[in-house]
Amino acid sequence: xxxxxxxxxxxxxxxxxIFDLNGLLMRAGESIVRPLGQSSARWQVLGRAFQPQTxxxxxxxxxxxxxxxxxVADVLAQEGLVIYRDHPTDRRTKLVELTPxxxxxxxxxxxxxxxWSRSVTAxxxxxxxxxxxxxxxxIKARLEAEIDLGAKAVQPR
Amino acid sequence: xxxxxxxxxxxxxxxxxIFDLNGLLMRAGESIVRPLGQSSARWQVLGRAFQPQTxxxxxxxxxxxxxxxxxVADVLAQEGLVIYRDHPTDRRTKLVELTPxxxxxxxxxxxxxxxWSRSVTAxxxxxxxxxxxxxxxxIKARLEAEIDLGAKAVQPR
DNA sequence: ATCAGATTGACAGTGTGCTGTCAATATTCT
DNA sequence: AGAATATTGACAGCACACTGTCAATCTGAT
Numbered sequence: 530x531x532x533x534x535x536x537x538x539x540x541x542x543x544x545x546x547i548f549d550l551n552g553l554l555m556r557a558g559e560s561i562v563r564p565l566g567q568s569s570a571r572w573q574v575l576g577r578a579f580q581p582q583t584x585x586x587x588x589x590x591x592x593x594x595x596x597x598x599x600x601v602a603d604v605l606a607q608e609g610l611v612i613y614r615d616h617p618t619d620r621r622t623k624l625v626e627l628t629p630x631x632x633x634x635x636x637x638x639x640x641x642x643x644x645w646s647r648s649v650t651a652x653x654x655x656x657x658x659x660x661x662x663x664x665x666x667x668i669k670a671r672l673e674a675e676i677d678l679g680a681k682a683v684q685p686r
Numbered sequence: 687x688x689x690x691x692x693x694x695x696x697x698x699x700x701x702x703x704i705f706d707l708n709g710l711l712m713r714a715g716e717s718i719v720r721p722l723g724q725s726s727a728r729w730q731v732l733g734r735a736f737q738p739q740t741x742x743x744x745x746x747x748x749x750x751x752x753x754x755x756x757x758v759a760d761v762l763a764q765e766g767l768v769i770y771r772d773h774p775t776d777r778r779t780k781l782v783e784l785t786p787x788x789x790x791x792x793x794x795x796x797x798x799x800x801x802w803s804r805s806v807t808a809x810x811x812x813x814x815x816x817x818x819x820x821x822x823x824x825i826k827a828r829l830e831a832e833i834d835l836g837a838k839a840v841q842p843r
Numbered sequence: 844a845t846c847a848g849a850t851t852g853a854c855a856g857t858g859t860g861c862t863g864t865c866a867a868t869a870t871t872c873t
Numbered sequence: 874a875g876a877a878t879a880t881t882g883a884c885a886g887c888a889c890a891c892t893g894t895c896a897a898t899c900t901g902a903t
Contacts (some may be wrong), residue, residue: 539815540807544711546822551708552749553829554701570859585881592709597860599882604858621868621881650697652828657821658696664818665703671809672710727889742851754890756852778851778898 543668561641565634570601571610574625575635578602578611581626583619610634700825718798722791727758728767731782732792735759735768738783740776767791 558569567575577587588598602625605611610631613623627635650658715726724732734744745755759782762768767788770780784792807815 538803538807539812539819540803540810543815543819543822546819546826547704547707547711550704550822550826550829553826554704557829557832568858583881593859594861595881596862596883601859619869619881623882646695646697649829649832650695653697653825655696658700658825661818661821661825662696662699662703664814665700665707668810668815668818669703669707669710672707672714672806675714675806675809725888740851750889751891752851753853753892757889776851776899780852 557645561645562638565637565641567634567638570597571605572635572638574598574601574605575610575627575631575638578605578625578627578631579635581614581624583616583622584625585622587625605631714802718802719795722794722798724791724795727754728762729792729795731755731758731762732767732784732788732795735762735782735784735788736792738771738781740773740779741782742779744782762788 555569558572562568562572573591574587577590584599584602585595587602588595591598602611606613606625609628611625612628614626616622616624712726715729719725719729730748731744734747741756741759742752744759745752748755759768763770763782766785768782769785771783773779773781
């Protein structure tokens with residue numbers, strides 16, 4: 530009767546909750562953005578291009594691989610939502626900048642997102658929500674500490 | 687000064703927390719499983735194959751596309767961690783079943799996962815954790831309701 | 844018993860993420 | 874100033890998700 534399909538302690542329940550909610554939020558994001566012919570990945574880049582930046586900077590800020598962002602940015606540039614401008618001092622790289630069309634799209638997304646946010650928040654108690662956010666950030670901190678420990682144990686550079 | 691890089695209300699903070707934690711948990715999962723030459727996707731399938739099932743059933747339970755699970759299962763079968771057995775009554779499909787080697791791997795994963803779970807839980811207050819889990823499942827329910835509404839509004843089949 | 848509709852695996856195509864490597868260019872150290 | 878090191882974009886390859894389509898098979902209604 531002991532099936533290793535996963536323990537059902539509180540911690541595992543917590544992890545499941547996070548996975549589920551992540552899925553739901555991702556879906557919500559996609560459905561906000563799909564009618565505008567975009568995707569979450571594109572949205573991220575568009576949003577950051579509001580402040581012209583290099584691809585590498587965006588990637589660092591987003592916590593993704595440089596190459597992933599680069600690919601998305603290239604597509605956006607091809608579609609004319611974004612253009613590459615020469616970097617003033619670094620000849621290797623370029624700045625990703627919104628075009629007028631890109632700004633239009635981003636603004637439309639922003640409005641849809643605001644509306645969704647409002648309609649969801651309407652049924653939620655702000656105080657409860659912030660207490661959860663607080664708890665989550667606490668857990669996040671401990672998890673990060675844990676990961677650092679593990680990294681040290683394996684690769685003590 | 688109004689940059690549409692994303693609102694900083696409580697709800698957005700919440701979403702960011704979820705995304706971050708999801709990332710951390712996924713990394714943790716991968717690092718549990720990587721030393722055994724596996725991945726989260728494989729782990730999922732292996733875990734379910736403990737109770738022999740159809741690929742389609744697994745996919746439904748996991749909330750993924752049938753085809754995604756099929757691909758992973760095919761690789762696992764090729765590696766000999768899993769085998770396809772004829773289904774007793776349905777000639778279209780087969781049952782995915784753990785091989786002895788598959789069971790070994792799954793057990794090893796299970797042990798590593800337990801250890802990790804213990805070391806993380808050690809620094810957490812169980813009561814606080816369960817209250818968070820409760821809050822999260824509440825939010826999840828509301829989000830799902832919201833999505834159903836949206837689906838109905840757009841595609842009232 | 845038949846027939847319409849659902850389910851299933853196979854196949855093909857796409858998007859988004861990762862890793863690793865290379866050459867060009869910046870930056871930092873001595 | 875010159876050498877070692879880091880950063881950057883380009884390119885290639887892989888993993889894991891999705892979608893859509895097709896033929897075989899199962900299921901349920903008539």
